[in-house]
Amino acid sequence: MVAVRDLNLTIAKGEVFGLLGPNGSGKTTTIRMLCGLLEPSEGTAIVAGVDVSEAPDQIKERIGYMSQRFGLYEDLTVAENMDFYGGIYGLKGAGRRGRISEVVQFLGLDRRLHQLAGTLSGGWKQRLALACALMHGPAVIFLDEPTAGVDPAARRAFWSTIKTLAAQGTTVIVTTHYMDEAGRCGRVALLSQGHLIALGTPDEVATQVGGKTLEDAFIILQERDEREPEA
């Protein structure tokens, strides 16, 4: 089965790029291929100047990744998780401590440092996951449905963090199916059944598909999908 077919995208440095689409449209598969977690059967991907299939280890020094499911150790504290990822990303001694306190400040984790990650709420888990993914100051960060199961206030705070990151020059690639979030992206790509349907700013995409808003576009697309099941 092919999950994603003929997808051509160029994303600029410092851009907040949204991958949108209904469940099963190929968003997660795309992200996983870009991170080197899955090998594409055809085609190439250049991420942060490196060919993913040629130098999968080099790519991992330059990207951060947050999976849909919380992927950190619930039986370690916030500080221990960050320390572990700092070490895994090759930071040592004072450098690691410095970077950790920077990230802690940036994400406001200072009061949670000694709490076990498993006891955090959804919003805090998501921040911790972002903290660990940012430990090495990656050029590109991939966020796979980062706000699933997070309350609205925390979602808003999270997006302002993302804007700050992008302003600092980090490229952010994010999947979501919240339309208000999609509207905050610089550009979005709309996927359906593994194909690229529309590409551009949120407004452009909405009109390309034939709706007034992004949400209209999304619903039109979903209805079309249901009428023509995958060949």
Next chain:
Amino acid sequence: MKRFVPMFRKELIQMRRDRVTLSIMIGIPVIQLMLFGFAIQTDVRHIPTVVLDESRTPTSRDVIAAFENTGNFRIVAHVDGRVELDEWIARGDAQAGIAIPHDLPRDLARGTTATIQVIVDASDPLSSQAALSAAAGVAQVRNLAILSAAANRRTLPLETRVRPRYNPGLRSPNYIVPGLVGVILTITLVLVTAMAIVRERERGTLEQLIVTPITRTELMLGKIAPYVGVGLVQMTTVLLLGRFVFDVPLTGNVLLLYGIAFIFIVASLALGLFISTLVRTQQQAMQASFFFVLPNILLSGFMFPRQAMPVVFQWIGALLPLTHFLRVLRGILLKGVGVPELWKEMLILMTFALVLIALSVRRFHKTLD
């Protein structure tokens, strides 16, 4: 290898926090040792025995006493007929029956062969073997006494003097406890590491880990390293309990034993990791480990002598690291031998460790499928 240390430290913290698993890992050796050490005795004694004495003469009572004096038979009842004797054995209330015919004294006096029948419940081979050899012994001692009296000789023409070296008391614990060190290490270490990678896969933490630059070797070695310590603690526990509770000697160089044990522990951990790369869930990992543990107990020579097995099973046994480690354990603990006698086993164990690590690193892919 710079990412080995953070991986190792993380595993250590997790291990320390999982109190239940930790206490099981230390508790298992103690419980196993008590079970095997106290319960399992391979020398069968005091077999419950019924006696049918048709003769009821001083001679027959003499013979019965001779049976009892071997220590292998414990007379539980006297019966009056063959049917009753068979019933005792059929019910399982007795495992042996001694039938003495009424013409025993007459035959002995006449010099014709007198026959005593010993009936044994052979559904339990270990105790029936003991009963058979003890019964044969009783007759032999009698025969010798009668024949040498007839021949007017006070000395025997030939005698074999058997010297049981290394375990002169023929004590079971001396045989069981050293072997138990190897069995416990195999069971716990293979199981624990078999779960290691799949647990990360099941909990979703592996996905986050494999987008980092950590290499497969760093990941694998960091995972197993803390358990080397667990293995050494387990081994020390069993050796100390064996020494002070079961009086098992520590004859040879204990330092050498720890050195070789280290290699064996690494081999067992690597094997667990290899299983971990073959299965998808923790449950499968557990099943696979138990499937592996059974031949270790049966074919390694821990309980049953390998010489008695068909050649094919000896070969299979030779493929188990435990088989070789058992020779090291018994060699050092009981015989007090050293490197000149054990270098082959050391080499084999080292090969196991290296091959298994290489195999599991190869099998483990840093992708999700």
